Amino acid sequence: MARAVFRFYEELNDFLPPERRKVAFDYPLDRRAAVKDVIEALGVPHPEVELILVNGESVGFDYIVRDGDRVAVYPVFESFDISEHLRVREFPLRELRFVLDAHLGRLARYLRLCGFDTLYRNDFRDAELASISAHKGRVLLTRDIRLLKRRIITHGYFVRSDRPEAQLTEVLHRFQLQDRAAPFRRCARCNALLRDADKAEVAPRLEPLTRRYYDTFKVCSGCGQVYWYGSHARRIERLIERSRQGGDPAPDAPCRSGG
Known part of the structure; x- marks a missing residue:
């Protein structure tokens, strides 16, 4: 043979x-x-x-x-x-954008908070994810090996870790995005861009302590969610800095082939 x-x-x-x-x-x-x-x-x-x-x-x-x-x-x-x-792909992606499967909701939130265009819904079917990736020029991030093997997908990555913060470090490291992150540029809820907002504009929507201790705000241009620079912002910045300094993105969970 x-x-x-x-x-x-x-x-x-x-x-x-x-x-x-x-x-x-x-x-x-x-x-x-x-x-x-x-x-x-x-x-x-x-x-x-x-x-x-x-x-x-x-x-x-x-x-x-x-x-x-x-x-x-x-x-x-x-x-x-x-x-x-290189011979395996006909073209690179000019703009790095993502679409994520249902297992990666927290990672989607983190990527959006880092400023990356990230499409996510927990009810996408595998065929929809593959089509979006192939026809909309988005990198598919998934925990499903079988999904990643679909023929029409040209740009994708199997996320090794099953911990959201480690997943973010892994993806930033894999695509060398550490210096392209722009924290709090996009809405974590809907992916739309954020705009600056005066405190007076958002004050009626704030809790008393937030209104007292914070002065700089952003508002989502899509869903209207209000953001301010708090502990969650500092956490995201620490994760980005860890990846920039070579934080270990090694997998901590076995590969999963199911959906």
């Missing part, structure tokens, strides 16, 4: 059984198959892959794996510009 040798690097090993992590292993070729199909059959969602080298040459997802091929599969490179070698 024809065989190829595969080797996965860095965090792509999260999706493999222990005996296949960080080592080269044989894979039997019992049928004609594109490298994308083999990669996903081995458990790795294709949006997590940034570079595929076959016998040292960069290839796209449609490459047909052949007997004797040596296939090296890489995630995103953070320290090197490899743009001239």
Whole structure:
């Protein structure tokens, strides 16, 4: 039987059984198959892959794996510009925007508080999420590996952690967003942009202690929610700073394949 040798690097090993992590292993070729199909059959969602080298040459997802091929599969490179070698996607996203699945409601809130355009509803079906990601140019963040393997999705990421604050650090680190965060630019509730508001405008809506101790406010241009710089704001800023300083985004929960 024809065989190829595969080797996965860095965090792509999260999706493999222990005996296949960080080592080269044989894979039997019992049928004609594109490298994308083999990669996903081995458990790795294709949006997590940034570079595929076959016998040292960069290839796209449609490459047909052949007997004797040596296939090296890489995630995103953070320290090197490899743009001239990329073959797996036709285009980058000009503006980084997100859509999140139902498991990531708290993360959606945190991303919005960091200023990132984040679409979230807890009643989105998988087909809707995939369509929004593919046709609206949004990166899909999910805890569902099967969803991430849908063919039409080109830009996505499996969130490893199951703790919201760690998830935020992980996503900021993965997409190198630490210096692009703009805290309290968007509404955590509806994703609309915030505007500055005079204290007199919002005073009737404030609790007595808030009215007494705070003077700077923002109001959502969509739903009208009022924001002020309190302990939650400082918490978000600390999380951003932790990620900027290289805080550990390592996963603390196993991969989950269910919806």
